[in-house]
Amino acid sequence: MMSGPMPDMDDAVAIADTGAATPEVKVRARNLKKTFRRSNGELVRAVDDVSVAVEAGKMLILLGPSGCGKTTLLRCIAGLERPDEGEIWANDRLMFSKSPAVNAPPESRGLAMMFQSYAVWPHMTVAENVAFPLVSRGYPKREIPAKVAAALKRVGIPSLGDQYPNRLSGGQQQRVALARSLVVDPQVVLFDEPLSNVDAKVREDLRVELVAQQREVGFAGIYVTHDQVEALQLADQVAVLREGRIEQLGTPEDVYCRPATRYVANFVGRVNEVEATITMGSGNDNLAAADTPLGRLRGYPMAPDLTPGTKVMALFRPECVEISDKGASHNALTGSLLRTQFSGAHRDHLLTTDDGHRLLVSEMGRFAGKTFSPGDRLTLVVDSKSVLFYPL
C-alpha cells in the first residue's frame, strides 16, 4: 500500500507496509532491466533481470569484467540511467517503477556518490570541495566549517583544508572525494571504481580507511569494481556479474571457496582446471571421486546430478596444493617444474605433467631453505576439500 495519492512521474514515493523493503534494507533493486542500442543498431542487454539489496552498515560489491553491466546497474540505482523494467527502492521509498510511473531524480534519492569520474574540483580549496554538498543542500552556514573539519579529520587529512587539489597526491585527492561523499552523514553511498586511479599501496590504505569509515558512519554501500582483491576485502556480499546477469551472490568466502560456476571460480582468483570423469558419486562425507589424466581426485560435486560416467571439470586453487616428499594414497599428482616465481609472501611454481597439463602451485611463506630447480620431479597433494567438480 502506498501512502498518499498516485505519485507524479518525478516523485519518490514513501512506502508504508508494502513488505517490499524490510526496515534495515537501505537499497533494493528488483528485476532491473536496461537495454542499450549501439550506433550500428545492435541491442546490448547491459542489465538483464537483476535483483540486489543492501542493508544498513553493509557493503555490496558489484564485481565483474569490463562490459558486464556493473556501472549501468549502479547508474540505474543512482537515477542517472532510466531502467526499462523493474523497481528501485531506497531508504524505504520507491524511486523507480514503470507502473505506477515513478522516476525520482538523482538528487532526491538520498544517495551519496563517489565515482571515479567525479574528480574533486580544481578551482575550489579542499574545504570548499567538501563543503559543497552541505551548501547545495542548504545546511545552516555556521554549522558548515565544523562539519567540514570533522569530515577531513575522519579521512586523515585534517590540515589540508586550505590547499588546492592540484597540490595534492592522487591518494589525498581521493580522501577529499571520500570526505565530500561522507560529509552529509549519508545512509547510502554508491561507489564506482573510486580507487582505480591511485597506486597499489595507496589503494590498500584507502580500502582499510573505507571499511573503518563504514563502521563509524554506518552507511550502506554499493561498490563497483573489476578488482577481485578489492571486492573480497571490502564486501559483506559480492554479486559476480556476467553479461548483465548475476552469476553468484554471496559472501566473499562463498564466491572464493565455493564458487557457483567455473566462471566465478576463474574471475575471483586463480585456478587449476583438469578434465575428469566421475567414478563415484558423493558418499556420507559428501566427497565424490573422479578420474583425471593425472590420477584420481576426490572432491566436492558442484551440481546435484554428477553420477558415475559424467564428464566434469575438476578445479582447485594453487594455494590448496602442497608439495610433498612422502606421496599420498589419493589426490597426488606428479609433474616437472618449469619455473618458480618469487613474490614475497608467496612463491608460485609452474609445473608440467607427463601428458602436457600445466599446474600452478602457490607456496605461502616458510619456504626458506627449500629450493627447487627447473626439471625437478615434484609430487603434489591436493586437499580434497578444495577440489570442486563442475559439470561441463
Ligand SMILES: Nc1ncnc2c1ncn2[C@@H]1O[C@H](COP(=O)(O)OP(=O)(O)OP(=O)(O)O)[C@@H](O)[C@H]1O
Ligand atoms: N550509453 C550506452 N550506449 C550503448 N551501449 C552502452 C551504453 N552504456 C553502456 N553500454 C554497453 O552496456 C554494456 C555494459 O556497460 P557497463 O559500462 O555497465 O559495464 P561495466 O561492467 O561497468 O564495464 P567497465 O568496467 O568497463 O566500466 C557494455 O556492453 C557497454 O558497451
